[in-house]
Amino acid sequence: xxxxxxxxxLMMVPxxxxxxxxxxxxxxxxPGDPAITIAGxxxxxxxxxxxxxxxxxNDPVLVQYxxxxxxxxxxxxxxxxxxxxxxxxxxxxxFPVTLALTLAAMLIALLIAVPAGVVAALRRxxxxxxxxxxxxxxxxxxxxxxxxxxxxxxxALAFPIFPAVGYTPISxxxxxxxxxxxLPGITLGTAVAAEITRQLRGSLxxxxxxxxxxxxxxxxLSARAVVLRHGLKNAAVPVVTVIGFQVGFLLGGSVIxxxxxxxxxxxxxxxxxxxxxxxxxxQGIVVVAALIVMLVNLAVDLSYGWLNPKVRQA
Amino acid sequence: MTEPLLVVEGLEVEFATDxxxxxxxxxxxxxxxxxxxxxxxxESGSGKTVTSLAVLGLLPxxxxxxxxxxxxxxxxxxxxxxxxxMEALRGDELSMIFQEPMTSLDPAFRVxxxxxxxxxxxxxxxxxxxWARAVEVLSTVGIPHAERRARSYPHEFSGGMxxxxxxxxxxxxxxxxxxADEPTTALDVTIQAQVLDLLRAMRDEFGTAVVFVTHDLGVxxxxxDRAVVMYAGQVxxxxxxxxxxxxxxxxxxxxxxxxxxxxxxxxxRLATIPGSTPPAGAMPPGCRFHPRCGHGVxxxxxxxxxxxxxxxGGTSRCLRVSDLALKGSA
Numbered sequence: 001x002x003x004x005x006x007x008x009x010l011m012m013v014p015x016x017x018x019x020x021x022x023x024x025x026x027x028x029x030x031p032g033d034p035a036i037t038i039a040g041x042x043x044x045x046x047x048x049x050x051x052x053x054x055x056x057x058n059d060p061v062l063v064q065y066x067x068x069x070x071x072x073x074x075x076x077x078x079x080x081x082x083x084x085x086x087x088x089x090x091x092x093x094x095f096p097v098t099l100a101l102t103l104a105a106m107l108i109a110l111l112i113a114v115p116a117g118v119v120a121a122l123r124r125x126x127x128x129x130x131x132x133x134x135x136x137x138x139x140x141x142x143x144x145x146x147x148x149x150x151x152x153x154x155x156a157l158a159f160p161i162f163p164a165v166g167y168t169p170i171s172x173x174x175x176x177x178x179x180x181x182x183l184p185g186i187t188l189g190t191a192v193a194a195e196i197t198r199q200l201r202g203s204l205x206x207x208x209x210x211x212x213x214x215x216x217x218x219x220x221l222s223a224r225a226v227v228l229r230h231g232l233k234n235a236a237v238p239v240v241t242v243i244g245f246q247v248g249f250l251l252g253g254s255v256i257x258x259x260x261x262x263x264x265x266x267x268x269x270x271x272x273x274x275x276x277x278x279x280x281x282x283q284g285i286v287v288v289a290a291l292i293v294m295l296v297n298l299a300v301d302l303s304y305g306w307l308n309p310k311v312r313q314a
Numbered sequence: 315m316t317e318p319l320l321v322v323e324g325l326e327v328e329f330a331t332d333x334x335x336x337x338x339x340x341x342x343x344x345x346x347x348x349x350x351x352x353x354x355x356x357e358s359g360s361g362k363t364v365t366s367l368a369v370l371g372l373l374p375x376x377x378x379x380x381x382x383x384x385x386x387x388x389x390x391x392x393x394x395x396x397x398x399x400m401e402a403l404r405g406d407e408l409s410m411i412f413q414e415p416m417t418s419l420d421p422a423f424r425v426x427x428x429x430x431x432x433x434x435x436x437x438x439x440x441x442x443x444x445w446a447r448a449v450e451v452l453s454t455v456g457i458p459h460a461e462r463r464a465r466s467y468p469h470e471f472s473g474g475m476x477x478x479x480x481x482x483x484x485x486x487x488x489x490x491x492x493x494a495d496e497p498t499t500a501l502d503v504t505i506q507a508q509v510l511d512l513l514r515a516m517r518d519e520f521g522t523a524v525v526f527v528t529h530d531l532g533v534x535x536x537x538x539d540r541a542v543v544m545y546a547g548q549v550x551x552x553x554x555x556x557x558x559x560x561x562x563x564x565x566x567x568x569x570x571x572x573x574x575x576x577x578x579x580x581x582x583r584l585a586t587i588p589g590s591t592p593p594a595g596a597m598p599p600g601c602r603f604h605p606r607c608g609h610g611v612x613x614x615x616x617x618x619x620x621x622x623x624x625x626x627g628g629t630s631r632c633l634r635v636s637d638l639a640l641k642g643s644a
Contacts, residue, residue: 211417218370218412219432219483220405223397229431233422307422309467 004305004312012294019290020072023283024065030279033057037277038081072287078280080273087284090269095288097167097265100177101258102250104185109192109246116193117200117239118227124205132197139194144253148187148260155183165262184261188253192246199242203235210234236307244300248293317389319523320346320369320408320491325383327361327368329594335379336595338364342383342549343621344542346491351517351524353534353555355570356544359591362527365544366493369525370410371400388490406436409484413496415476419468426452426464429483436487451482454519455512474505481512488520495527510537531574531643535559540628543567546592546602549621553628560642563630565607568640601633609638 035052036043043051056064071078077087120132156164162183168176207213208231216226255267266285273281304311327339339361346352354362367373369385371392385392387408392400412418420428429448430441437444445464453460455478468476477497484492494513498506514537517524526538534541534555541558543551543566551564562568569587589606592598598605604614614633621629632638 211412211414212420214372215412215418215480215483216420217372217401218404218410220401220403220409220435221431222401222435225431225435230420230423234420310421310469 001305001312005302008298008301012298015294016291019294020069020287021065023286023290024068026283026286027279028061030277068283077284077287080281081278082276087280090281091266091284091288094264094266094269096169097263098251098254098258098267100170100181101184101188101254101263101265102247104178104181105188105192105250105253106243106247108185108189109196112189112193113196113200116197117204118232120197120201121204121208122227129201132201136194136198136201139190139197142190144187144191145256145260147190148184148257151183151187152260167263167265184257184263187260188250188257191253192250195246196239196242200235200239203238204231207231207235233307237304240300240303240307244296247296251289251292317386318345318347319350319388320525321384321386322365322369323384323386325365325368325385326381327364327373328379328381330377331595333595337381338547338594339368340547342544342547344549344552346523346525348490349517349521349523350540351526351538353531353538353541354525354527354544355529355531355534355541357529357587357591359546359593360544361547362544363495364547366410366495366525366527369493370404370408371395371397372404372410402436405432405484405489406487407489408491408493409487409489411477411480411484411492411494411497413499415473415480415500418480419476421468424465424467425471425479429464429479429486432483433486447486448482451486452479455479455482455485455516457482473501474508477501477505477509478512481509481516485516485520485522489522491523491525493525493527496529497526498533499528499530506533513537531559531570543570546597547594548602548631549629550603550631551629552621553624553626557626557628562640562642563624563628563635563638564603564632565609565638565640566603568642569606569608571643572641574643601631609634609640 030037033048033052035048035055035057038055039048039051052058056067059067068078075088077091079086080090116132116135120129123129152164155161163180164183166180168180170177204227208227212234213226213230216230217223221230251266254265255270257263258265258267259271266288269281270285272278273285322345323343325339325342326337328335328337330336342361342365344352344354354365356362364373368380369387369392373380380393383393387403392403395403419425423431426445426448429451430444433439433444433447434441437447449460449464452464457463457475457478463471468479471479481497497513498509501509510533513524513526516522524537526534528534531541538555540552540554542549543558543564545566551558551562551567553563558567559571562571566587569585572585573587575584587606592602592605598615599618600616601607601610601614601619604610607614611634617633619631619633621631622635623629624635
């Protein structure tokens with residue numbers, strides 16, 4: 001397992017290089033001269049030249065990349081073109097909000113999906129299964145900004161149980177922090193729950209027809225132990241894969257949901273950066289998002305090794 | 315006189331199909347004594363596996379039902395036993411070994427943990443004690459370095475070794491009865507012999523009664539005391555193994571015996587039984603074997619045949635049982 005882990009971690013290095021190249025190429029791909037964009041519409045030729053020199057845009061591309069990547073490795077992603085705020089600092093300030101939102105959404109999704117998927121697999125073809133399948137189709141189809149607005153109307157305005165907008169840092173009280181995450185968490189988690197339910201139902205149905213399940217029953221293990229121990233662990237590989245994918249979806253979805261609920265997270269920061277063409281900020285956010293996705297994939301791959309011992313040898 | 319360990323009486327089972335409920339077992343009766351080995355013999359589709367799953371209470375709840383009959387283990391009725399009580403018996407008083415050693419163990423758990431889980435389920439006790447018991451049974455079934463191998467996963471064992479693990483798991487709580495469903499069919503011939511030897515040794519060591527489900531009469535001769543021959547969901551002959559081989563009393567048994575390859579007669583084609591087992595729900599009237607039988611008379615075609623008790627013990631479900639002299643195996 002240790003060798004498998006080390007090998008898997010080393011595989012991330014070339015991937016990181018590729019991501020950084022892609023992110024850096026963003027600057028080159030933007031039409032027009034970034035120096036003109038940055039220096040402003042009314043800048044003189046001299047001012048634009050000065051800006052170009054200051055940004056190192058006259059250097060060969062490889063030198064520019066090396067400088068940028070070198071700084072990035074030390075945690076310095078440059079500073080915002082507009083506020084002069086450090087990109088790393090801005091991201092660090094916003095990251096806890098997005099992390100909390102993502103975790104809340106995933107927690108809510110799992111709380112719905114695991115029981116729903118297990119019940120659907122055990123009661124295949126009956127009303128419980130039909131209900132779970134219907135929920136899955138509807139949940140995937142509903143646009144999450146619309147779900148969010150409905151939830152605000154119902155549980156923040158009509159019945160003011162939860163706050164409609166805003167974020168309370170955890171340092172100001174765990175209760176208030178958690179309450180603020182319920183509605184956005186449900187909004188973002190519904191589609192994820194639907195997807196995981198669907199996957200778990202299919203995967204567990206297959207697993208429960210395997211010979212080793214019959215062996216477990218023939219040796220007297222209780223129905224509960226058979227399903228929850230032997231069934232779920234073997235059914236988990238495709239489900240964990242989907243969960244990994246869904247983290248990427250959550251990061252994307254949080255862009256909208258953070259807007260709807262007025263949460264100062266990475267998604268909100270990303271929208272602002274894109275609208276302002278704040279290139280270092282966009283680069284920084286993309287690098288961090290890519291890093292998160294890669295770490296999630298690492299966790300998913302490591303879990304394969306635990307769930308399916310055969311993988312460790314591969 | 316006390317009752318034999320396992321008594322199956324008039325067992326009838328139906329399966330749900332697109333055409334409604336179809337009978338797959340018709341009045342199956344047999345007994346297994348303590349420490350006895352009984353062969354349950356027949357072609358695919360004869361009902362031998364359904365019979366063994368019924369005894370363990372493992373028939374699929376939604377698509378099958380027992381409509382009549384009784385299954386008693388040690389005097390206790392198993393038909394209609396509540397699910398939880400049946401679960402508690404399985405693995406403890408009776409257990410089963412399956413045909414596919416490659417897929418019958420959970421790939422995600424160490425074999426020692428899988429056996430220890432069964433031990434703890436029935437015997438309770440600490441994890442450490444259950445693990446020690448798992449190592450002990452693994453070593454009993456001939457797994458070398460059992461202490462270390464208990465930590466291995468199923469994919470790290472060969473087919474024969476996995477079957478030994480299956481046997482270890484089935485015997486871990488010393489059940490009174492083990493049903494072995496074609497436990498050697500998927501294995502190489504040399505490994506088959508080893509596994510048969512092991513089953514024999516385990517039977518002798520633990521005094522476990524064994525129901526050996528197979529289509530291979532050679533294996534039955536090798537290991538069983540008595541045989542129950544099944545055809546199309548019915549028991550057609552019951553006899554001691556020696557009597558069965560020397561003087562089969564049902565044409566189907568004769569046909570099975572003649573279909574066994576003989577080392578002494580190398581020339582010519584292997585004998586086969588013409589036709590195939592009728593599908594459930596489309597049983598011929600009269601004797602179910604008559605369309606494939608070489609000894610049939612008109613009466614076989616329309617009279618349902620009952621089991622005739624035989625003077626030497628055993629039964630035969632053949633109308634002509636008293637006037638046929640059937641060929642045994644040399």
